[in-house]
């Protein structure tokens with residue numbers, strides 16, 4: 375657990391002051407608890423048995439027994455009240471620091487997650503990440519609060535009591551503490567086992583959360599294929615293995631506390647036996663035996679509390695590992711040292727001998743060479759899976775190529791700060807991804823400082839205006855999760871408007887019109903043509919209407935550029951890939967998207 379604290383040291387730093395004051399109060403409260411049995415000793419030894427009394431700092435010689443009793447009671451009440459006050463201040467200061475610190479960790483975790491590359495996110499399940507941000511953080515919080523309010527005071531109490539006991543009678547103390555070693559052995563063994571079990575449980579819970587998220591996200595498919603029973607069964611299978619791991623941890627914990635009680639009880643029996651003998655033989659006063667017994671009772675209490683803490687901290691440590699896994703992972707797309715913010719780019723794009731592989735040894739892009747002048751419109755065509763989306767992902771550095779370089783205005787993109795690079799590229803992704811917010815906000819998302827008129831203008835250009843006018847709430851219409859309340863084509867148009875608002879010198883449109891009817895498509899292509907003026911644009915398209923206007927057409931197949939040139943030039947190549955692609959469209963139903971490789975091949 376100390377390791378965990380060290381790991382999160384930087385998060386603790388801002389609360390050092392509060393924590394120090396809190397720790398001081400807690401220690402004060404422990405010291406007062408330590409003093410609490412002493413008035414009892416005075417009552418037993420001096421009031422009841424009439425022994426002469428000696429109290430440090432206070433002169434009580436000559437007090438009657440009744441006065442001594444009053445004094446002892448007053449002292450006792452004062453100790454209790456003061457102790458409570460310190461306890462309150464200490465607990466509040468330390469626990470609130472813990473809660474705040476954990477909130478900071480949660481924010482840092484979220485910030486870090488967002489900045490991880492798409493490659494990282496492709497290998498993680500969203501639900502699992504969510505469970506790290508939510509429940510794992512919660513467990514770390516439990517652990518911190520417990521360790522502040524249980525560990526510190528109880529360790530202080532333990533140390534204090536043992537010291538006082540040693541001062542009173544060291545040999546007796548040794549006997550009383552004989553149970554210590556077996557107790558610690560027990561704690562050690564159980565802590566490891568509980569930690570193992572809860573680590574497993576957390577992993578499985580993360581998987582369960584991921585699974586739930588995926589099924590609910592695709593509930594339309596589940597219902598369409600009537601796979602509810604199948605999903606229920608899958609869920610309950612995963613849920614029961616999670617349950618198993620959690621039960622294991624609970625079982626260990628349940629067994630652990632009684633074991634501690636047994637050991638503590640044995641200790642008390644020994645002390646009672648030996649202590650009574652000593653009182654009988656006059657080696658020890660009855661009052662001191664009572665002090666001893668009361669310490670021992672409260673000595674075992676902190677031990678038990680600490681053993682409870684074992685459980686919470688074992689769970690917390692397992693969770694902290696899961697959080698650290700994310701915090702410690704370096705994002706694989708990073709600024710090179712010395713990267714600078716670029717001024718507004720002109721949009722000259724060059725790729726030199728670029729190779730990219732998602733999985734090592736299996737490149738999906740080979741030897742990509744490319745030179746695009748500022749302001750050119752490049753159409754990218756090719757069968758499904760040819761690598762088109764991957765290719766355009768290299769420009770904003772969603773991925774870095776394993777070989778070769780990507781240059782913007784003559785600079786390696788890695789020497790431009792990521793923020794600055796991405797601020798100059800507007801993207802319409804293949805899947806229009808929208809947020810649960812108003813239509814207006816979804817468009818304005820493209821640029822933080824966008825003005826209202828920019829947003830409305832973009833909406834008009836992207837033909838969003840057409841369908842928004844029919845909505846009762848207009849641009850304030852709320853979209854629901856992922857824009858669920860709109861049709862595919864409507865989502866796509868909002869996604870285009872969002873890119874327009876960005877006003878970037880480089881535009882990437884990944885099949886911007888795939889969900890539109892031919893009429894809307896024609897209108898949008900006209901609108902886009904105006905937009906593309908003066909900007910470098912990459913348009914992935916399957917349709918003739920977009921491709922024919924491009925300054926350059928790149929034909930991808932199997933991760934390579936197999937043909938390139940203007941539309942007219944490519945049409946001249948007899949039996950060429952491009953030509954057969956368009957022939958198929960013109961010969962068959964015009965403007966049919968080529969969606970499968972097999973179909974395309976058949977056209978050759």
Ligand SMILES: Nc1ncnc2c1ncn2[C@@H]1O[C@H](COP(=O)(O)OP(=O)(O)OP(=O)(O)O)[C@@H](O)[C@H]1O
Pocket residue numbers: 496732733738756757758759760761762763764765804
């Ligand atoms: N995250 C990923 N991890 C591993 N492989 C991937 C990943 N994304 C894409 N691929 C693979 O890379 C290849 C190129 O994919 P890409 O998405 O670039 O194709 P595309 O040309 O855009 O196809 P489409 O026209 O269907 O959109 C495909 O074989 C695909 O299976």
Ligand SMILES: [Mg+2]
Pocket residue numbers: 762763764804884
């Ligand atoms: Mg694609």
